[in-house]
Amino acid sequence: MSVLSRVRRYSTAVLSPNSSSPLTSKQKSRAALHLLKSESNPERILEICRAASLSPDSHLDRRAFSLAVSKLASANHFSGIRRFLEELKSRSDLCNEQFLSHAIVLYGQAKMLDHALRTFTDDLSPPRSVKSLNSLLLAAILAKNYKEVSRIYLEFPSKYSIQPNADTYNTVIKAFSESASTSSVYSVLTEMDRNNVKPNVTTLNNTLSGFYREEKFEEVGKMLKLMEEKYGVFPAISTYNVRMLSLCKLKRASEAKALFDGMVCNGRKPNSVSYACLIHGFCKEGDLEEAQRLFRDMKRRGFSPDGDCYFTLVHFFCLAGDFQAAFLLAKESMGKAWVPNFSTMKTLVIGLASVSKVDLAKDLISQIKDKFPDNAHKWDEIQAQLPQ
Template sequence: MSILSRLRHSFLSRHRHRHFSTSILSPDSTTPLSSKQKTRTAISLIKTEKNPERILEICRAASLTPDSHLDRFAFSLAVSKLTAANHFDGIRRFIDELKTRPDLRNERFVSHAIVLFGQASMLDHAIRTFKETEDLNVNRSVKSLNSLLFAAIAAKNYKEVSRIYLEFPKIYSIEPDIDTYNLVIKSFCESGSCGAVYSVLDEMDRKSVRPNATTLSTFIGGCYKEEKFEEVGKVLKFMEERYGMYPGLSTYNVRIQSLCKLKRSKEAKALLEGMISRRRKPNSVSYSHLIHGFCKEGNFEEAKNLFSQMKKRGYLPDSDCYFTLAHYLSEGGDFESAFEVCKESMAKGWIPNFTTMRKVVNGLVSVEKFDDAKDLIKQIKGKFAANSDRWDEIEAAIPQ
C-alpha cells in the first residue's frame, strides 16, 4: 500500500469512527458531545440495552477511561450486564482491546482492568493482566497487587486471595501496605474465617504496619457474620489494649448494620442509643441501617419513628433511605405513609423505581385515595416521559 493510500485509509477509518460514535450516542445531534455527556449517554443506553455486542459498541463510542468516577461506573455497569448475559468472551475481547490504547498504558487502567475481570469472575484473566504489566511497559506496584486481591474477593475465590497474598509479594518484590492487609482480612471475614485475622495482625506487627479503622470495622463485621457475639467484645478490648484503638463512627455503623442483617434491630437500636448517651454522634447512615432493619422485620411503626427522629435531629436521609422505606411500607400495606414518603422523595428529585411507584398507586386506589393516586401519577409523568404510556393505562383504570 502506498503512503498516499495509507493516509487515505487512516483518514477514512477515523471519519468512520467519528460517525460511528455520533450515530450511537447522539443520532439526532450534529453538536459534538463532551466527554461527560458521552459517558452519561452511554450509561443511559447500557441500562436498557440487551444485546451484548451493542453494549460493547456503546462503550467503544464513549471512549471510556478509568480516570473519572462516572467512566468507572459505566465500565462496571457494562461488565455486570455482559456477565449476566454470559458474554465472557466479549468482556475479554473488550478489555484486551483497551490495553492497546496508548492513553491507557498506565497502572491505573491495568488495575481497573484487573478489577473488572474479577467482577466478571474471570480471575484467570485478572491474574494474566497482573502478570503482563511489564509487557505493556507499565510499572507493577502494590496498587496493582491490591487490585488483584480485590478482584479475587469480588470473584469470591477466597482460596486464591490467600495464595496471592502469600506468594505474589515475594515473587514480584512488592511490599504489602495497609490496604493489602485489610483486603486479606476482608477475605477471611467474608469466608467465615475471622479467627485467622489474628495471624494477619501478627504479620502486620512484624512489618510495622499499624491497623486502622477499616481493619477494626472489617474484623468486627466478620465476628457478627459468624454470630460470634462474645468475640466482638474481645476484639474491641484486644484492639484497645494492643493498639490504643477505640471504635469510631464507622465501627459503630458496621455493628448496627451487622445486627440489623441478623434481624436483631432492637439490639442495634440500643447500641445507637448507648452511643448517643455517651455523646457520640451518629450520622444518617446509622439511621438508614436501622430503618432498613426494622422494615425487613416488618416493624414499620419503628421504622417510621426512626425516620422522623432522624430528620428532627438534623440527619438528612439519602435517596436509598427514601426508596427503602417507600418499598417496604407499600409491601406492608401502609400506602398512605408510602405516599407521603414518595412525595417527599420526589420533591428532592429522587424517584423510586416503577415497581414501587405502581405498588403505591394501586395501593392508594385500593383504599379509595383516588386523588392522591392521580396526583402521584401526574408528578411521575412530569419527571419521566419514557413510561408515560404505562402510566396512562394505570390512570385510566382509576375510578373517577
C-alpha cells in the same frame, strides 16, 4: 474530514443524537451513564462505552465501566466483556498500571477471575506494584473465590517481590470475614506486626463485620479491646455503623438502637448512614412506627436521607398495606429526583387504587411517565387496568 472529527461525530450520534455540537468529555460520561441505566442489549451497551471513550481517571467513567460490566455479566455476555477490555488495553492512553488494575477489578466483578489473573501476570510490566496486587485480591473477593484470595496472599508477594501494605491486609481480612473464617484474622495481625504495618480503623471494621456475621459476640469485645490497647486504634463513626448494620442484618435492631443511643450519650455524633442502618433494620423486622420515628428524627437533626432510605420505607410501607404513607414518602422522594424501582411503584399504584385512591394512583403514573418516557407503555397498560 479528519479522523478526530469523525470520532467526535460518531460519539455524539450514539450518546446524544439530538445534539448539534460535539460533547465534552464530562458530557459524554454523563450521557453514557444515563443510557446504560436503561439499556439491556449487550452490543448496544458496548457501543455506548466505546462512544464515550471511558477512562478510569474519571469517577463517572468508573461508574459507567462497572454498570456496563455488571449488565453484560447478567446477560452472560462474557465474550463481550473480554473483547471490550482487551480492546481498551490497546488504547495508547490506557497503556498503564492504573487502567490494567481497574481492568483486573472489572474482570473480578464479572466472575472472570482467570482473565484477571492473566492481566496481572501477562500484561503488567515488572516490577508489579502493591496497587495491582490489591486489585487482584479485590477481584478474587468480587468473584467470591476466597480460596484464590488466600493463594494470592500467600504466594504472590514473594513471587513478584511485592511488599504488602495496610490495604493488602485489610482486603485479605475482608475475605476472611466474608467466608466465615474470621478467626484467621489473628494470623494476619501477626504478619502485620512482623512487617511493621499498623492496623487501622478499616482493619477493625472488617474484622468486626466478620465476627458479627459468625455471631461471635465475645470476639467483638476482645477485638475492640485489642485494637485499643495494643495498636491505639479506637472505634470511629464508621465502626459504630458497621456494628449497627451487622446487628440489623441479624434482626437485632433493638440492640443496634441501644448501641446508637450509647454512642450519642457518649458524645459521638451519628451520621446519615447510622440512621439508614437502623431504619432498614426496623423495617425488616416490621416495626415501621420506629422506622418512621427515626426518619423524622434524622431530618430534624439536619441529616439528609438518601434515595435508598426513601426506597426502603416506600417498599416496606407498601408491604404493610399503608399505601397513603408510602405515597407521601414516594412523592417526597420523587421531588428529590429519586424514583423507587418499577416493581415498588407498581405495587404502590395498584395499592392506592385498591383503597379508593385512584386519582392519586393516576397522578403518580403521570409523574413517572414524564420522568421515564421509555417505560410509558408499561404504565399505560397498568393505568388501563385501574378503576375508571
